[in-house]
Amino acid sequence: MIAEAGLAALWLGAALCLLQLIAVALTVGGKAELAGIVRPVAVMQAALTALAFGLLIWLFVQVDLSVALVFENDSSEKPLLYRFAATWGNHEGSMLMWVTILGVAGAAVALLERKLEERTLLATLGGQAVIGLGFYAFLLFASNPFARLMPVPPEGRGLNPLLQDPGLAFHPPTLYLGYVGLSVAFSFAIGALVTRDVGPAFARAMRPWVLGAWIFLTLGITAGSYWAYYELGWGGWWFWDPVENASLMPWLAATALLHSVTVLATRDGLRAWTLMLAVVAFSMSMVGTFLVRSGVLTSVHAFAVDPKRGSFLLALLFLYIGGALALFGARVGTVREGARFDPISREAGLVANNLLLTAILGIVLVGTLYPLILEASTGTKLSVGPPYFNTAAGPLALILVAIMAAGPLLRWRRDNPKLLAKRVAPAAALALIALVAVKLTAPSISILSLLGLALAAGLALASVAPLWKRNLLRTPLFVWGMVVAHLGIAVSIAGMACDSSFTAEKLVAARVGETVAVGPYNVTFDAVDPTFGPSWQALQATLLARRGDGDVLTLNPQARTYWAPPTETSETAIHTALDGQLYTVLGKQAADGRWQLRLWWKPFVTLIWAGGAMVAIGGALALIGRLWRGRRKPQETWA
């Protein structure tokens, strides 16, 4: 009964979505009779999607095995959190979550947005309806989450153990919030293109959505990276896996959009470019959704192959991107040129930022899609891995960091090169000192890491420079946001460079009682014992680690076997010190009784994720600051 109610709610939502689109089309076409129903319909639609999603969660928590999806992905043996999270740990459930977030975001636009011109707003909601309809159709015709199963099986199959992790339970929702936030930005761009109303007011309406989406993408990427690091047990934190790229590409586009929309909001410049970026950013969300959800990939994240779904998503992707580009092409000529600026100005710096981010995005996109396209067209298989991405995108990223350091020190519209040089000098000097100091202390460091560390030092100083001689209490919150976010990037880069250059690694076959030295630690292999948990059994090693004369630490890496579904995983044991992490993995037992142990000392590796968290916090500060200021006074002062 509950499943049928959920399905009915979905159909009703789809019908309302169609009504929303028709009402908007009539209004924009000149017949305003239905204009009044657009906002209420958007809200109703959100309520129906939320109801359907809530019912699916209920089915999962109750483990209703008569629903095929629940049988495939749930198990009554699992703790409540994972039964709850299993709702979106699968294809259909996660697509329903997509539609729900989309619906709720549309309702939020309908309820909260008051500053934008009414016709543009309605056209925006029309854009939301077009996106919504495609995904409703996808759910109802190709991925019905509420399909029944006859006869009812006695027990469910369970969730992939790799995904049974509290961090990962909330990883997909975070990314989806980011994807959908970009869809709202896209709808704003469509709305503005339809009514030709491209200006600061449009930019200010769109900015909170871009910022919000960007914060969630940042969080999602950071959390996903840490998950891969501790859960997979390979010691790496980024693998250039297509699924990782699927979240990185929208982030790169959103970062560019975030900066160009600021130019549009404050200086009324970069109009057409901002519209284009909004289209690109949403396209990357669609590409990401396609990569993850169509099953075209070979990776730990790969879900079941189902060509029907893949083609459906691909068709949606081409429809939206093609339609938006066609609209852009038809209308861009009528978008008046925005305000001009000098080649040395804040605007020009942001243009450079945008061009570099777009170039990096292009490189990641080519590396991610080329193998797929090549295989689909010629059957030739190839894999594109870290060497490609690092050589192609690395140099551009370093230039980007240098520009990022100078950007906030530039004045809007026009700047004096001499004064700029004076402002940048301290950061440049620090970068140079860091370069020399690192090269002297670690002569064998790789060039990428060396430059990374030097630039991180310079960027860190340049990031806080905008606070220099300012009354810190009266500094606007969004300036703080920028400072914290830029500083976060510096921190993260420093972590990446330290990890890639100074990591110490030991792979040994050890007998119980043996001691192995790794980095500053002496690790004694004390014992191996069997142990068990609610859904697994394991062999657990006891490692006693000691640094100099310090306290003895106990680490317990495990080799686990899950029952439902039967899977073997290795659980890392990590000790976090102030200056890095000791990372341990237990491997197999050799025939002669020795155990394989893999140990890493990773200096300052935690900075990578601390930096990511700072970037997200900076984004949140900026968002709060903008919303607060927008509430207080409609006219924004120059930032």
Add this chain to the structure above:
Amino acid sequence: MKAKNQRLTLALLAVVAIIVAALLALSALKDQAAYFYTPSDVAKDRVQPGTAVRLGGMVQKGSLKRLPDGVTITFMVTDNAASLPVRFKGIVPALFREGSGVVADGKFDAGGQFVAETILAKHDERYMPPEVAKNLDGSAMHKSESLKK
């Protein structure tokens, strides 16, 4: 900047940026992409030592050997038509065993032995990487990286 052509300049800059990105991407792809081979493919056309290769097949029964250091293994990868020796130093994925599907990323050394840097092994039924599905009855992969160096 002369006010007249600012839009044009920006558009040109964007085009230049995209061309530079494309050139960087293409040159890196040419040097860094690893092609997928089965042992039969390798037997047919010689692979230069040092080229990054992704080798796929099955772990031949009875071929898995552990070297005395306890962390290096050697085995034969076979596609039932041809087979090749592989060496790997590291912790193999949990599902790696004789008779199971395997994909190894690595390079051939001068002596014709394949030195794997990462090993992917058969996962469970529900994950189907296209590569393995086409060449084997296998499915998704569990990965292990070898000691870099």
